[in-house]
Amino acid sequence: MIDEQFADAKAPTESAYFRKLQKKLRRQVSWAIRDFNMIEDGDVVMVCVSGGKDSYTLLDILLLLKRIAPIHFDIVAVNLDQKQPGYPEDILPAYLNEQGIAHYILEKDTYSIVKSVVPEGKTYCSACSRLRRGSLYGFAKQIGATKIALGHHRDDMLATFFLNLFHGGALKSMPPKLLSDDKQNMLIRPLAYVEEKDIIEYAKLKEFPIIPCNLCGSQTNLQRAIINDMLREWDNAHPQRLASIFKAMQNVAPSQLADRELFDFETLTLDRDNDERLFEGDNIQAGQTDSLAEIGLPVSPRTQTFNPKFASDKPYSTETDKAAQNERKAQKIPTINPVI
Known part of the structure; x- marks a missing residue:
């Protein structure tokens, strides 16, 4: 230099x-x-x-x-x-x-x-x-x-x-x-x-x-x-x-951040829809079920292994997802060039 x-x-x-x-x-x-x-x-x-x-x-x-x-x-x-x-x-x-x-x-x-x-x-x-x-x-x-x-x-x-x-x-x-x-x-x-x-x-x-x-x-x-x-x-x-x-x-x-003048934290409210999204996993263990029931929470929440509805929200893909994608690619109808 x-x-x-x-x-x-x-x-x-x-x-x-x-x-x-x-x-x-x-x-x-x-x-x-x-x-x-x-x-x-x-x-x-x-x-x-x-x-x-x-x-x-x-x-x-x-x-x-x-x-x-x-x-x-x-x-x-x-x-x-x-x-x-x-x-x-x-x-x-x-x-x-x-x-x-x-x-x-x-x-x-x-x-x-x-x-x-x-x-x-x-x-x-x-x-x-x-x-x-x-x-x-x-x-x-x-x-x-x-x-x-x-x-x-x-x-x-x-x-x-x-x-x-x-x-x-x-x-x-x-x-x-x-x-x-x-x-x-x-x-x-x-x-x-x-x-x-x-x-x-x-x-x-x-x-x-x-x-x-x-x-x-x-x-x-x-x-x-x-x-x-x-x-x-x-x-x-x-x-x-x-x-x-x-x-x-x-x-x-x-x-x-945490500036209450810059952002209105106090009036933040939920805006949930009625769609239920189940926990994606193998199992849920519930403890103190009587207390859960008293609060009004489910004693046996359901689980799911994979819900395609939420696939676009997932930050990663599982092996099952990849296999399904490969299968869809294999079944794709080829595009024919009209000039040929």
Whole structure:
């Protein structure tokens, strides 16, 4: 794989490996946009760019799709400079200008606010995220952006699912599309179908100028990091497991869970017909027959070996069934080709 990736070391984005990977990401993002109606004709999509691999990849793929999409939509990149110590504030503007991408850089010292409200030793991520989200939501409305695109990918959604499962007591995750609580903004996650390992490869080949996300020094011992390690171990040992879990998130059966708000268990009632279906077996032993009779239950329930009426409901076939089927096949009248 390494030879395939870097066969042309001078131009990794011209390799067959890169073109194949880019096509895969473009296809997955297109599917997510289609499945959840994320982007419509005339939309102004505000792509939140943090300087990490995910947001760079999101912006790059959306710009690619914009050029070939059958509808018209505009893209504007927005970065919030939160004034973290050591933040390289020149990297993103330089990259966006070099690529000719319309953008805004918002400057707001949320770092000092977070430091003042979060107790020493606690992680800043939750408070920092809330402040960042509020600023970006308000700015999207201010400039008239109709969609806010975030760089969360499939593995982020899985990690959030397990964080809520293990620590929040809830079956919920990050949805691919979300209307904000105040109904003022629509959030979309076009990378919903994309695996993180593919984003890592894509970012390496594109040589994005990555800005580290641990400048605040609060990233150690996060539960999310522990969950991410668990997911990576699963993916290495069982490559299809994460895909199966994500598929399960798209295939929810409320009647098979225990949420009384989601499914009405209290009013469930029987709707039996008058057809009697006898137990298919050899014998039924009844004990304490006097008590059974007192309850009104049969003392000697009948049995049957096989009832063809219920054959279509059977999850398996007995040897007797197979013999009967073979006999019916043998007696079948052959079809004569009229041309012959």
